[in-house]
Every structure is written in structure tokens, then in C-alpha cells.
Amino acid sequence: MTANIAAFLYLVSGVLFILALRGLSHPTTSRQGNFFGMIGMAIAILTTLGLAVPSGSGWVLIVLGLAIGGGIGAYIARSIPMTAMPQLVAAFHSLVGLAAVLVAAGAIYAPEAFGIGEVGSIHAQALIESSLGVAIGAITFTGSVIAFLKLDGRMSGKPILLPGRHVINIALAAAIVILIVALAMTESHTVFWLIVILSLVFGGLLIVPIGGADMPVVISMLNSYSGWAAAGIGFTLGNMALIITGALVGSSGAILSYIMCKGMNRSFVSVILGGFGGETAAAAGGGVEERPVKQGAAEDAAYLMKNASKVIIVPGYGMAVAQAQHALREMADKLKAEGVEVKYAIHPVAGRMPGHMNVLLAEANVPYDEVFELEDINSEFAQADVAYVIGANDVTNPAARDDPTSPIFGMPILDVDKAKTVLFVKRGMGSGYAGIQNELFFLDQTMMLFGDAKKMTEQIVKAM
Amino acid sequence: MASEMALEKARAAADAAEAAAEAARAAADAAQTYADQAASGAADAAGAIAHAASGGAIDPFVFRLAVFVLAIFVGYYVVWSVTPALHTPLMSVTNAISSVIVVGALLAVGVDAVAGQEANTAWAHGFGFVALILASVNIFGGFLVTSRMLAMYKKKS
Numbered sequence: 001m002t003a004n005i006a007a008f009l010y011l012v013s014g015v016l017f018i019l020a021l022r023g024l025s026h027p028t029t030s031r032q033g034n035f036f037g038m039i040g041m042a043i044a045i046l047t048t049l050g051l052a053v054p055s056g057s058g059w060v061l062i063v064l065g066l067a068i069g070g071g072i073g074a075y076i077a078r079s080i081p082m083t084a085m086p087q088l089v090a091a092f093h094s095l096v097g098l099a100a101v102l103v104a105a106g107a108i109y110a111p112e113a114f115g116i117g118e119v120g121s122i123h124a125q126a127l128i129e130s131s132l133g134v135a136i137g138a139i140t141f142t143g144s145v146i147a148f149l150k151l152d153g154r155m156s157g158k159p160i161l162l163p164g165r166h167v168i169n170i171a172l173a174a175a176i177v178i179l180i181v182a183l184a185m186t187e188s189h190t191v192f193w194l195i196v197i198l199s200l201v202f203g204g205l206l207i208v209p210i211g212g213a214d215m216p217v218v219i220s221m222l223n224s225y226s227g228w229a230a231a232g233i234g235f236t237l238g239n240m241a242l243i244i245t246g247a248l249v250g251s252s253g254a255i256l257s258y259i260m261c262k263g264m265n266r267s268f269v270s271v272i273l274g275g276f277g278g279e280t281a282a283a284a285g286g287g288v289e290e291r292p293v294k295q296g297a298a299e300d301a302a303y304l305m306k307n308a309s310k311v312i313i314v315p316g317y318g319m320a321v322a323q324a325q326h327a328l329r330e331m332a333d334k335l336k337a338e339g340v341e342v343k344y345a346i347h348p349v350a351g352r353m354p355g356h357m358n359v360l361l362a363e364a365n366v367p368y369d370e371v372f373e374l375e376d377i378n379s380e381f382a383q384a385d386v387a388y389v390i391g392a393n394d395v396t397n398p399a400a401r402d403d404p405t406s407p408i409f410g411m412p413i414l415d416v417d418k419a420k421t422v423l424f425v426k427r428g429m430g431s432g433y434a435g436i437q438n439e440l441f442f443l444d445q446t447m448m449l450f451g452d453a454k455k456m457t458e459q460i461v462k463a464m
Numbered sequence: 465m466a467s468e469m470a471l472e473k474a475r476a477a478a479d480a481a482e483a484a485a486e487a488a489r490a491a492a493d494a495a496q497t498y499a500d501q502a503a504s505g506a507a508d509a510a511g512a513i514a515h516a517a518s519g520g521a522i523d524p525f526v527f528r529l530a531v532f533v534l535a536i537f538v539g540y541y542v543v544w545s546v547t548p549a550l551h552t553p554l555m556s557v558t559n560a561i562s563s564v565i566v567v568g569a570l571l572a573v574g575v576d577a578v579a580g581q582e583a584n585t586a587w588a589h590g591f592g593f594v595a596l597i598l599a600s601v602n603i604f605g606g607f608l609v610t611s612r613m614l615a616m617y618k619k620k621s
Contacts, residue, residue: 021539021543021557030617031611033557034610040564080609089555102591109584119584230562230565237567239567239568241567242564246562247536250536354548359613
């Protein structure tokens, strides 16, 4: 295969990747888009094999590697429960990061394979490009591992604050930049591995202080980083497919981070600096709430909803934790059989990753045209008889709209307080991730349903 | 006299044509050299040809940068048009496609040993092999889990 044809084919696979993302503009076109993505990947792999035909032993390694990795990947994809999607995505990000580091290491040790010179005389430009890819890749790797541990509950979701962490981080970043320059001048393998080690440490320190509730931003940000790392390696290889993909993934993650930050009314910088959710929660824990709340039982809730003409369900992270989505769908089915109009309202930062709630509802066979985003449904709460809040908290707090002194003031919220009755499913009276009291609990039209989200919903279904 | 002048002109024109042909041949040779260089290494032909066409004045890096910058803009508009309901599949599919980094792993695994560099080549094989496994986990895992998710999105019946 000539280099011209190969370059053309890489371009084709880059275009197919663009179409894969384009397909996601609507659920009906999304499956076709995913198929385009697979074809693009197959073209990129076959083109590489056709262009740089591996040696005999190389073929064995390649088939073996694809079989092992593919087998593991296919097994995970089939067996993973949908509720574990955020940690799975974090784990996959870490693999891309580590792969970028290893590919760059391969390029430094066998530059002739990549057409960037020979050992001892690699072009300085290629060294800078690949070391940028390596640094970002290593940061993505440890950052994603920490995010995975936090999301999977193997590590406390609370922010861990090291003293002087900002100074340490700045020093580390500066050291990495200096080492990259040193690598470009000396091409020393020791310097290369120093960059890797420092970037690994940097990635860990960057994510450790960020609390569990900020994970939607973190996971999108790491998504973006994995793209930039791929693009860095793409520059080294002069590979169009990699450069295009890196740019696509990088901007995709950046946009998602932006949407998540906006959903929480927080600046990207304040999320990165970390610490949110820890101190405030401790401070709010001091004052014990004395005001009375109205408490109800499953039977009351069932009666109210059966006699309603319109019910809006507001799911949050608690629904995912309790795995209540199937029970919820059953409840909605019963209500629809009674002639009640049922809709779902999703806040942009509900759950632990962008679109988390939508996937869980889809898993429970909730049709996607009953599920609405905040701006599309917020005006409908005023006409709703019941708002059924299950596992969401801060995203319904009217203080964000009405109280300028509230720490979450300005955050867009779902206006559930405008509904005639609010049914709020909750384990106890604890506060949400922002550590502040929800004024909604004390309103006249609010009825608290204390209990596990799944059990409570099942009891309501039984009572109908 | 006139015919002599015409002859002179024709000869000059022929010389010019020959010079032009020579230049074209040189350019073609240069392009060929670049193409050969690119073929011997990774695919860099697009940049190299453009490099030759511009008389060697523009570095291939600039072409890559142009593609990169334009692709960021394409990504920006394409991703904003993704419906929020599909943001989780968006993350898993971007994850899968960023594993196209597998092309680098394939190059490292497939490289022939260079005389005098056997140890380095062996390292490259090792790094490439591990990177290949990681990237394939991501490729298969990413695309399959995305299609599993997308299969769940149904319309009201």
C-alpha cells in the first residue's frame, strides 16, 4: 500500500468517526453512527497493517494482543451493569491514557518504526509532540484511576485536601515543562521516564481533592484529556485519523465539562481546585434542623398519584444507588393505565456523569420521548398535580432560585415546588452533596416519604 | 532574416520549455523523494506532497495543525448537536474512537529489529504489545457497551 492511499484511508476513518458522533444527535440515528465508528476503526487498523507490514513474530503478537484485549473488552461490555457506567467510562479513560504513554515509549525506543528519525537523532519536534502526549496521557491515567476508585466506592468520595497542594501542583507542572524541553535537547530515556513519573503523580494529585458530586465534571474533563493525549501522539505519527479523533474527543469532553459546570453554576477553575462538598457539609452538620416536616406513607402517595391528572418524576443519583429505575417504570405504567399523564424531568447534573439518568431510564424501558431536559419541562411543573422526587435533592432546592445568600444560589433547578403536591422520597433528613438544607422539605405541599427509593416505590406500586 | 529571428525565438522557447520540464522533473523527483520517505516511515504523504508542492516552504506540521484546528471546530459543532439524553453513550463512543491510538501500538509491535538496536527494539515490542492489549479492550469494550446502551433507547409504543 502506498503512503498516499494510506493517508487517504486514515482520512476516511477520521470522517467516519465524525459521523459516529453526528449520529448521536437523535436516538434513531445513533445506532447507525456507532456502526460507522466501528468501520472507521477497522479501516484504521487494516490500513496500518497494510502500510507497515509486520514481521512474522509481529503478526503473532498483533493477533494475540487483539484477541486478549478484544476478549476482555467484549466480556466487560456484556456483563457490566448499567448503574456501573460512570466507573466503567473512567476505567476506559485510564486505558487510553496508559496506551498513549506506552505508544510514545515505543516511539522513543524504535523511532524508525514511526518515521521520526533514529535512536539518538529523533527530530526535536517529534520529541516535543510525543512528550506532550505522554504527559497528558499519564495525567489521564492516574486521574482516571482515582476517579474510578471514587465512583466505584472503593475510595471515599469526600475531597482529600493535602496541605500546600496548589504549590505542589504548580511546582510539578513547571518541572514537567522543564523536563519536556530537556528531552527535546537530549533525547535521554531517563528524562522521558521522569516525565512519565511526574505526570502520573500530578494526575493523582489533581483529582484527589475533588469530591464525589463534582465527578460529572471530572469524568468529562478526563474524557477531554484522553483526546488531547491521542492528538499529541497523532502529531508524532503524522496520522490524520489520530489527529482528527484527538481533536473530536478533546472538544467533546470540553463541551461536556462546560455543560456540567453550568448545570452546577460553578466555574471550571473552582471545580479543578477541588474541596467542594467537604468543609461545607461539616459546617452545616452543626445546626440541627428543628422545623417540622409532613411525613406520609406509601398508601398516601399512591392515592395522591392515582387521582392526579399529571405526574412529573424527578430522578437523581439516589435512584441509581437504590437501582429503583425498574420499580419506577412499573409505577409509571400503573399510573398510565389509570389515565394519568407521566413525564420524567432530568437535571443536567443528576447522577455521576452526563446523561446518567437517561441511560438508567432507558434500561428500564422508559420511552425516551417521555424523558425531558430541564429547560423543556420546567414550565410544566405549575400544571402538574404531583412531582415525585426520587433520589434528587439539591437540584430541586428553591433556595438556588430565591435566596441570594445560599451557597448554591444561581444554580439552575427544577421548579418542583410549583407542583400542587411534592412527594419527596428520601432515606432521612440528611442534606445533599452541597451540605445545605433543602427548603422544599418544609413547604406545605411537600410530603416526605422516608425510606429506600426502591422499596418505597415498590410499596406505592402495591398500594395502587 | 525574419526566418532567422523566428528560428531564434523558437529555439529560446524550446530552451524555456526544456528548463520548465527540467524544473517539473525536479519537483516530481522531490515529491517522489518525500513520498518515498513517508512510505518508508509512517503515513505522512498528505503533508509531504503539499510540502513539495509549496516548494518545501511549508512544514508538514502546519498541515497537521490545520487539520487539527479544523477538526476541533467540527467537533465543537457536532457535539453541541448531540442530544443530552445521549451524553453517556457520547462519552463511551468517544472513548472507543480515541483508542485509534492502536495504530501507534501496531507500528511499535510490528517494527523489524534494527542492527545494533536490538535491545531498544525489544522494548518497543513490549510497550507496543501492552498498548495494543489496552487499546483493544477499549475498542471492543467501548463500541459494544455503546451499542448495548443505544439498543435500550426506545420510542413510545
